[in-house]
Amino acid sequence: MSIGNSPEDDRPSPEEEPPSIGRVLHQARIGSGLTFDEVSASTRVRVPIIQAIEHDDFTRSGGDVYARGHIRMIAQAVGLDPAPLVARYDSERGGRPAPTPAAPLFEAERIRPEPRRPNWTAAMVAAIVAVVGFVGFTLFSDGEEPRRTTQVAEGPAGADEGSATPQPSREKPADPKPDPSDSAIAAVPKDKVTVRLTVIEDKSWISAKAANGKIFFDGTLNKGDSKTFQDDERVDLILGNAGVIELYVNGKLVENEFQPGQVQRLSYTEGDPEAG
Structure with missing residues (x-):
């Protein structure tokens, strides 16, 4: 068997x-x-x-x-x-926690300058100067031919005999335009910490969180991608490929010697940029 x-x-x-x-x-x-x-x-x-x-x-x-x-x-x-x-x-480990969406962040490059308003004061001064000049010329050339009056009304007279001395212009000069700020993000709030980073080549893994531990972002950014983070006290960063990142802190470019592939842990507060 x-x-x-x-x-x-x-x-x-x-x-x-x-x-x-x-x-x-x-x-x-x-x-x-x-x-x-x-x-x-x-x-x-x-x-x-x-x-x-x-x-x-x-x-x-x-x-x-x-x-x-x-x-x-x-x-x-x-x-x-x-x-x-x-x-x-x-x-x-039970799944990755969903990141908390960050509050709307300030990005200075989206601010549009207000349209320049007409300078009504300068226009009024110019009109007054023109009226005064016309009246003064009329008083000095009371006995002259009408032809000369017409010429002066159109503009300053030439060097002809009996012509009136041109009146100096009293027009108020236009207000000078303010010099542009040296910073690419000059209008950041002074009572907050604002960090903006841009991947200028290749790609980089980024982690950013606030002082209270709230995660702003944890992921990979490709070339050309930008992120801005803002907190009342502190912004903590981990840059997985620090050498390919352009970093602005509180409106100022951070000069660094980071190398491609280098991992950097940074913290920034009000008054920085200074590496944490």
Whole structure:
């Protein structure tokens, strides 16, 4: 009597669980032939943090926002698409919180100058000067031919004999236009912190939040994209590719020496720009 296979033997084997985030990053780094120091140099993420992430320990990253940034930068350095890894990180932690929409922000470039109003005062002065000049000429040339009166009424007389001395103009000069501000965003409110950034090439991952922890933005901006953030006390930034970003703080351009691929953590308050 032959004994057949048991029903359990015919059951399909369960699918193998995919490798963890840290395992995927570790294998990609080894496959790319990169050391921890080389990945750290290109991402500005410290070696102990990279080592912890490869062991799926994200506690050293300092929070979910920083952990997402570290995953993105390390994945790009070892040649991986960071989006699936970040999505998996969020799903394993109950989903990513929806960002709170920021209040309408002030953008000085949208302000249109008021149309210049007619200078009625200058017009009235010019009219009075013309009347006074005409009356004065009439008094001085009372015995002259009507032809000469007609000439003066149209404009100053020439050097002909008996012509009246032209009256000096008393027209009030037009008000000088104010010099343009040196700042590209000169009219920002002085009682708030206003930060505007623009990606001038490539792309960059950006995270921005207010002093109370409210997230303004957490995502990737492409070349040409701009964002403006404003808070009463402080604006905290994480720039994932700082070298490609043009940054204005409180209406002033921030001069920096950030490099492409460099991660920068910055904080700005009233009276800045000064790197936090």
